[in-house]
Amino acid sequence: MKLEDLKKIREKMEKETNLREGKGRIKAVVGMGTCGIAAGAREVLSALLDEISKRNLTDIVITQSGCRGLCDREPIVDVYEEGKEMITYGNLTPEKARRIVAEHFVNGNIVKDLLVSSK
Amino acid sequence: MRDLSLHILDIAENSIRAKAKLVQINFYEDKDEMRFEIIDDGFGMDEELLKMVLDPFFTTKDERKKKFGLGLPLLKQNVEQSDGKFKIESKKGAGTKVFFSVNKNHIDALPLGNLEETLWILMTVYDGVDIVFTYEKNGSKVKIDSRELKEIFNGMNLGDPQITGYIKQFIKENLNSIKNQEAL
Numbered sequence: 001m002k003l004e005d006l007k008k009i010r011e012k013m014e015k016e017t018n019l020r021e022g023k024g025r026i027k028a029v030v031g032m033g034t035c036g037i038a039a040g041a042r043e044v045l046s047a048l049l050d051e052i053s054k055r056n057l058t059d060i061v062i063t064q065s066g067c068r069g070l071c072d073r074e075p076i077v078d079v080y081e082e083g084k085e086m087i088t089y090g091n092l093t094p095e096k097a098r099r100i101v102a103e104h105f106v107n108g109n110i111v112k113d114l115l116v117s118s119k
Numbered sequence: 120m121r122d123l124s125l126h127i128l129d130i131a132e133n134s135i136r137a138k139a140k141l142v143q144i145n146f147y148e149d150k151d152e153m154r155f156e157i158i159d160d161g162f163g164m165d166e167e168l169l170k171m172v173l174d175p176f177f178t179t180k181d182e183r184k185k186k187f188g189l190g191l192p193l194l195k196q197n198v199e200q201s202d203g204k205f206k207i208e209s210k211k212g213a214g215t216k217v218f219f220s221v222n223k224n225h226i227d228a229l230p231l232g233n234l235e236e237t238l239w240i241l242m243t244v245y246d247g248v249d250i251v252f253t254y255e256k257n258g259s260k261v262k263i264d265s266r267e268l269k270e271i272f273n274g275m276n277l278g279d280p281q282i283t284g285y286i287k288q289f290i291k292e293n294l295n296s297i298k299n300q301e302a303l
Contacts, residue, residue, distance in 0.1 A: 055280075062244055
């Protein structure tokens with residue numbers, strides 16, 4: 001795949017869909033300090049990105065932060081949703097991250113067994 | 120840290136926290152050796168701080184309770200124990216350069232790991248920074264530049280669900296075109 005191929009993809013997408021930046025109904029923040037990376041945060045982040053890409057969830061933004069002082073519960077994802085309390089999921093794996101996308105981001109149900117805290 | 124690709128992510132993450140605008144990751148490979156340079160234009164460090172970053176019990180991350188910064192010291196230790204080299208240079212206000220090499224034949228050498236995932240994550244979820252990756256082997260060279268990708272997608276975030284799958288595929292194919300060659 002060359003840069004020209006990507007250009008063609010963009011042109012095709014522009015014709016078929018309304019290519020635009022998402023509004024960000026939900027923001028998911030993955031802890032990517034050394035502790036997080038060592039515990040598997042890259043794989044969790046990758047699974048989240050992959051899942052929202054496959055489902056084309058344009059209103060979800062996946063981003064990162066440094067270590068947030070919960071190193072023993074890494075990999076961690078903080079979920080910020082408009083008008084709701086922040087939720088923290090911990091001890092994640094790629095499979096658990098995909099569950100969060102399906103159950104929480106799509107269906108709107110908090111995944112209780114993965115919760116660290118809610119404050 | 121299980122492999123080199125995770126260390127590279129960790130080092131680049133330090134660069135980004137040092138407010139780097141551009142992080143260059145250069146990878147050279149031959150039959151016996153893998154060499155890496157990670158060069159940033161972030162805050163940089165003075166000599167005193169530079170000495171401290173290799174101390175396993177030092178970190179700049181004040182907000183945290185446990186002040187352990189283990190990333191670089193662990194990499195240095197591992198690399199040096201397996202016949203490789205490790206060097207870090209920095210200038211306050213100018214940026215930092217980390218260099219390390221790995222002897223592929225040493226039994227304790229860390230494996231490369233999933234470099235494609237490291238690059239994808241670096242190019243998609245970190246705002247305000249660009250990544251230029253080069254890979255040289257057997258006289259061929261591959262370059263992946265996040266600035267070129269952003270230009271194609273009119274400045275869109277490369278992590279956007281509509282396009283990020285293509286970005287991942289682009290990185291993977293370009294990386295594998297050279298990675299899968301046997302090193303001479």
